[in-house]
Amino acid sequence: MSDATLPADESTAVKETGFITAVIRAGESERADAYLVDPYATLLGTPRSTALAREALAAGGTVGSVIVRARFGDLALGRAVAGGITQVVCLAAGGDTRAWRLGLPAHTRFYEVDLPGQLEAKESLLAPVRDRLVCRRLTLGADLRDADWPRRLQALGHEPDAPTVWIVEGLLPYLRMEEFTRLISRVRAASGRGSVLLIDAPHSAFYDDPANAEFLAFMRARGSAFRLGLDDFAGFLRPLGWQAEAYTLRQLAAGACGWLPAPPGRLCPPRDHHWVARARLA
Numbered sequence: 001m002s003d004a005t006l007p008a009d010e011s012t013a014v015k016e017t018g019f020i021t022a023v024i025r026a027g028e029s030e031r032a033d034a035y036l037v038d039p040y041a042t043l044l045g046t047p048r049s050t051a052l053a054r055e056a057l058a059a060g061g062t063v064g065s066v067i068v069r070a071r072f073g074d075l076a077l078g079r080a081v082a083g084g085i086t087q088v089v090c091l092a093a094g095g096d097t098r099a100w101r102l103g104l105p106a107h108t109r110f111y112e113v114d115l116p117g118q119l120e121a122k123e124s125l126l127a128p129v130r131d132r133l134v135c136r137r138l139t140l141g142a143d144l145r146d147a148d149w150p151r152r153l154q155a156l157g158h159e160p161d162a163p164t165v166w167i168v169e170g171l172l173p174y175l176r177m178e179e180f181t182r183l184i185s186r187v188r189a190a191s192g193r194g195s196v197l198l199i200d201a202p203h204s205a206f207y208d209d210p211a212n213a214e215f216l217a218f219m220r221a222r223g224s225a226f227r228l229g230l231d232d233f234a235g236f237l238r239p240l241g242w243q244a245e246a247y248t249l250r251q252l253a254a255g256a257c258g259w260l261p262a263p264p265g266r267l268c269p270p271r272d273h274h275w276v277a278r279a280r281l282a
């Protein structure tokens with residue numbers, strides 16, 4: 001990593017990962033055989049986030065988990081909204097552009113939560129496509145390790161007794177196990193009947209695979225260390241109140257999820273040990 005791209009502090013380092021993933025989605029979108037098309041991700045590629053993404057990929061960062069969870073989430077979210085759910089909460093939203101690009105109905109309330117300052121930065125980069133935002137987007141700057149974000153979300157209009165589509169992508173690697181379990185329990189407590197949770201996490205094997213050692217060292221050195229991995233995602237979510245269909249990337253590539261077009265092998269290499277899940281209230 002060059003000194004020029006070393007972040008100032010841990011919070012900055014973690015927030016910057018939200019734009020690294022956007023640059024990865026922009027790269028995928030430009031391919032002739034793109035599995036995911038996120039046309040507005042290009043707008044989030046500042047010189048700094050583009051340089052960071054280049055460094056992360058050179059260190060062995062994986063593309064597949066970012067792209068596959070996004071397509072999985074797009075399809076699952078579309079089905080849930082078509083089924084009548086009118087509130088969506090995207091936790092650790094970072095450079096997520098779904099509120100702009102999915103053409104969600106105007107009556108959909110799309111809440112985004114991330115560390116303070118993050119969502120304002122995205123909004124200004126997406127100013128050129130401001131007119132594509134049809135649904136009602138509401139934002140909250142909060143640390144999701146704290147206890148008060150559900151109350152603050154409610155103050156913005158979120159109804160905990162009504163069904164919600166929750167999106168939690170790319171967050172868990174940065175949490176500790178106890179923070180993760182508390183977060184998922186808080187999400188459960190703020191979920192009305194019919195709610196859906198779309199979530200991903202590294203598999204424990206990600207940390208044991210020597211092919212990922214350089215990337216893990218890179219993330220640690222820049223202050224955004226990966227920490228959390230899980231052996232059995234569905235089994236982990238069950239006691240927290242969620243009944244999940246969970247797939248590894250390799251299972252998805254083999255066509256294990258009936259409603260998702262199987263991702264190509266290039267997005268599911270053996271070393272990208274990763275879970276993607278859709279869960280409902282148990």
Ligand SMILES: C[S@@+](CC[C@H](N)C(=O)[O-])C[C@H]1O[C@@H](n2cnc3c(N)ncnc32)[C@H](O)[C@@H]1O
Pocket residue numbers: 014015016017018019021022091092093094095096113114115118142143144145168169170171174
């Ligand atoms: C790898 S990015 C993922 C962003 C987006 N969900 C995606 O899939 O591209 C991680 C995001 O989690 C946010 N984040 C990390 N820790 C957080 C915390 N404790 N509270 C709120 N947001 C957090 C970061 O600011 C960053 O935007």
